[in-house]
Amino acid sequence: MAKLGIYKEFLRDFSKLERSVQDRVEDVFAKFEQATHAGLHLEKLRNALDERFRTIRIDLFWRGVILAPESGDTFTLLKVLPHDEAIAWAERRRASVNAATGRIEIRDVAAIDATLPDLVRHSATTSELLFKHVADVDLARLGVDEQTLAFARALTHVSQLEASEAFLPQNQWHVLYGLAAGLSPEQVWAELGAAPTPKPYDTEDLAAAVKRTPERVVLVDGPRELMEVFRHPFALWRVYLHPAQYEIANGTFGGPARVTGGPGTGKTVVALHRAHHLARLGSGPVLVTTFTSTLSASLEAGMRLLADSAAVRDRVEVRHVDQLSYQIFAERHGRPAILRDKEEREIWRRIVKRLDVSFTETFLAEEWRHVVLAQRVTNAAEYLAAKREGRGRRLGTRQRAELWQAIWEFEEELKRRRVWTHETICIEATRLLDERADKPYRHIVVDEAQDLHPVQWRFLRAAANEGPDDLFLAGDTHQRIYSNRVSLRDVGIRVTGRSSRLTVNYRTTAEILGWSLGMLRGEAVDDMDGGLDSVAGYRSQVHGYPPELRGFRTQKEELDALQRKVREWRDMGVEPEEIGIAARSNMLADSAVAVLVEAGMPAHSLAKAPGADGMVRAGSMHRMKGLEFRCVAVVGVGEHAMPSSSAVTPLEEDAVTYVQDLQRERCLLFVACTRARERLYVSWHGNPSPFLDGFTS
Numbered sequence: 204m205a206k207l208g209i210y211k212e213f214l215r216d217f218s219k220l221e222r223s224v225q226d227r228v229e230d231v232f233a234k235f236e237q238a239t240h241a242g243l244h245l246e247k248l249r250n251a252l253d254e255r256f257r258t259i260r261i262d263l264f265w266r267g268v269i270l271a272p273e274s275g276d277t278f279t280l281l282k283v284l285p286h287d288e289a290i291a292w293a294e295r296r297r298a299s300v301n302a303a304t305g306r307i308e309i310r311d312v313a314a315i316d317a318t319l320p321d322l323v324r325h326s327a328t329t330s331e332l333l334f335k336h337v338a339d340v341d342l343a344r345l346g347v348d349e350q351t352l353a354f355a356r357a358l359t360h361v362s363q364l365e366a367s368e369a370f371l372p373q374n375q376w377h378v379l380y381g382l383a384a385g386l387s388p389e390q391v392w393a394e395l396g397a398a399p400t401p402k403p404y405d406t407e408d409l410a411a412a413v414k415r416t417p418e419r420v421v422l423v424d425g426p427r428e429l430m431e432v433f434r435h436p437f438a439l440w441r442v443y444l445h446p447a448q449y450e451i452a453n454g455t456f457g458g459p460a461r462v463t464g465g466p467g468t469g470k471t472v473v474a475l476h477r478a479h480h481l482a483r484l485g486s487g488p489v490l491v492t493t494f495t496s497t498l499s500a501s502l503e504a505g506m507r508l509l510a511d512s513a514a515v516r517d518r519v520e521v522r523h524v525d526q527l528s529y530q531i532f533a534e535r536h537g538r539p540a541i542l543r544d545k546e547e548r549e550i551w552r553r554i555v556k557r558l559d560v561s562f563t564e565t566f567l568a569e570e571w572r573h574v575v576l577a578q579r580v581t582n583a584a585e586y587l588a589a590k591r592e593g594r595g596r597r598l599g600t601r602q603r604a605e606l607w608q609a610i611w612e613f614e615e616e617l618k619r620r621r622v623w624t625h626e627t628i629c630i631e632a633t634r635l636l637d638e639r640a641d642k643p644y645r646h647i648v649v650d651e652a653q654d655l656h657p658v659q660w661r662f663l664r665a666a667a668n669e670g671p672d673d674l675f676l677a678g679d680t681h682q683r684i685y686s687n688r689v690s691l692r693d694v695g696i697r698v699t700g701r702s703s704r705l706t707v708n709y710r711t712t713a714e715i716l717g718w719s720l721g722m723l724r725g726e727a728v729d730d731m732d733g734g735l736d737s738v739a740g741y742r743s744q745v746h747g748y749p750p751e752l753r754g755f756r757t758q759k760e761e762l763d764a765l766q767r768k769v770r771e772w773r774d775m776g777v778e779p780e781e782i783g784i785a786a787r788s789n790m791l792a793d794s795a796v797a798v799l800v801e802a803g804m805p806a807h808s809l810a811k812a813p814g815a816d817g818m819v820r821a822g823s824m825h826r827m828k829g830l831e832f833r834c835v836a837v838v839g840v841g842e843h844a845m846p847s848s849s850a851v852t853p854l855e856e857d858a859v860t861y862v863q864d865l866q867r868e869r870c871l872l873f874v875a876c877t878r879a880r881e882r883l884y885v886s887w888h889g890n891p892s893p894f895l896d897g898f899t900s
């Protein structure tokens with residue numbers, strides 16, 4: 204029985220075809236088997252470079268280009284174009300099997316032939332060759348074939364490589380681009396996501412190569428599946444993953460595994476695919492979780508898109524971690540009374556006064572969260588012995604005793620009043636789970652792992668038995684926006700040797716990404732596993748406009764300019780819901796909403812509702828996590844607002860926490876800026892934030 208594959212690139216074009224042509228394409232391919240009976244309706248090309256390219260009639264005017272292997276019956280639809288263009292497109296190209304990855308590649312031979320002579324001439328005049336540092340044998344090992352090698356050897360600048368993306372064979376282009384970005388051949392190999400093969404691939408077997416290329420070709424099992432693919436051409440990520448992403452999402456791991464990577468590298472997409480893969484295995488319930496309700500709502504929406512059957516959907520639960528611990532707590536003890544932030548501060552304040560200790564209530568609250576709860580300290584002796592890494596203020600024994608007294612009184616008061624915080628609920632829920640042999644989940648997938656607190660990690664650890672594929676973490680410590688720091692080992696989660704890193708950004712333009720990364724340069728950021736994380740190799744293949752930076756004298760002038768900027772974007776055809784506005788405070792975000800609404804542009808605050816189509820969305824930088832927009836305005840980036848003084852521990856109180864708080868504020872601005880797909884606008888009034896030093900003139 205003939206099997207039909209659809210080429211990813213075609214799906215982008217498909218959504219742009221007129222509805223009537225789309226309908227014809229669907230008709231022809233729904234009946235593909237009859238249409239191709241004995242290959243009768245697949246026409247050969249007169250001047251083919253590759254005999255395996257054929258065309259098929261869609262209607263009088265349109266033709267489809269099909270790759271038809273010599274043996275086997277897996278046909279791949281590559282393109283639908285007006286008649287003459289379809290013939291010309293097919294006659295210029297050749298399909299091949301990548302020797303290193305075994306995957307299918309298509310190149311535009313005519314474009315390579317037309318470009319090469321000029322490149323060769325130019326390269327003869329300079330010694331600045333782009334791949335001078337890479338040996339032929341390494342390139343060959345990475346699957347670069349003879350024709351691409353000749354091309355690579357003539358390149359002198361990365362812009363020439365970027366310009367050739369449309370016509371070089373895809374895997375080989377990615378290899379070259381990775382090497383040009385400074386990755387080593389080993390790193391490039393890891394990125395290819397290709398498992399080393401003991402036997403070289405058969406480069407003649409096109410049908411096998413098509414099956415090995417799920418990130419470029421979706422194989423459909425029948426007309427129903429075909430219609431599904433045509434119906435959701437925008438949800439490309441649902442079906443397609445980069446090979447490196449595919450390997451991670453579908454791999455088998457001996458224990459906890461994780462994926463890291465810069466903003467927009469597809470970590471969330473991989474996490475969702477991973478959950479889907481695990482659910483399909485049917486080995487037990489899968490939990491998908493993260494640390495806020497906004498994020499878990501967007502994970503839930505993603506999961507709904509991805510899960511193709513009710514049975515698979517039923518095996519996956521999407522919950523944010525506090526919601527889950529609350530539920531487990533409530534099942535045993537009933538609904539807990541929660542201590543509000545304000546009430547908590549009040550208790551600490553009273554204790555400081557009563558005991559006359561030389562610490563502020565903020566210091567005490569942080570000591571309780573980041574030392575006592577994080578390390579499960581339950582008595583004075585344990586507290587005296589506790590590690591205080593990450594806390595800068597050195598404490599003598601007498602001070603520790605004084606602090607413990609304050610913390611003990613705080614905990615006693617919680618008990619007396621029978622009130623709970625999210626952390627204490629989590630600790631009790633962990634205890635309840637530890638008592639149970641039957642754990643609620645077989646697999647747990649955690650997104651935005653960098654922001655979970657150690658008590659949440661212990662809770663998740665207790666919610667699934669240890670074993671293969673038990674935990675899967677996705678996160679980026681450069682995007683940590685809360686103060687939680689964790690060593691995964693300390694909470695019993697060992698990911699060493701099962702950690703992968705993604706580096707290609709699919710969201711943001713190279714200009715916006717490069718500028719945003721500039722803000723983090725020189726920051727030493729941990730990797731949650733005893734080492735340091737790095738931003739090396741993060742890149743985007745899409746180019747666009749550089750960020751626009753604007754300073755104003757007053758807030759009113761700044762907000763008026765924002766309103767004009769949003770109008771300009773709207774006039775360019777950007778839909779309201781594709782515009783996001785980020786501010787350090789909810790208050791400023793609300794002011795931005797008010798200004799837009801007054802100017803007749805519907806807008807709403809993310810703090811109040813998740814938002815609807817037809818409205819610009821504005822929110823705090825924290826709320827921006829997990830979202831993305833075509834155009835983003837980050838406002839209020841002035842010296843007094845960013846870093847926010849109320850969020851930074853005074854230097855004299857604790858030098859280490861001061862540095863960490865500053866870094867977190869910097870990362871917060873980084874997160875807000877990297878939500879932009881095409882346009883980024885950053886503004887302030889008064890003097891700019893010190894985080895913009897070197898970027899403003």
Ligand SMILES: Nc1ncnc2c1ncn2[C@@H]1O[C@H](COP(=O)(O)OP(=O)(O)OP(=O)(O)O)[C@@H](O)[C@H]1O
Binds near residue numbers: 471710829
């Ligand atoms: N292989 C891919 N091909 C095309 N688009 C992709 C691919 N992988 C991810 N994307 C798209 O890139 C964007 C970013 O993906 P995602 O949100 O998963 O990244 P992330 O690493 O979790 O980002 P962040 O850490 O900034 O929140 C999304 O629009 C997603 O659909």
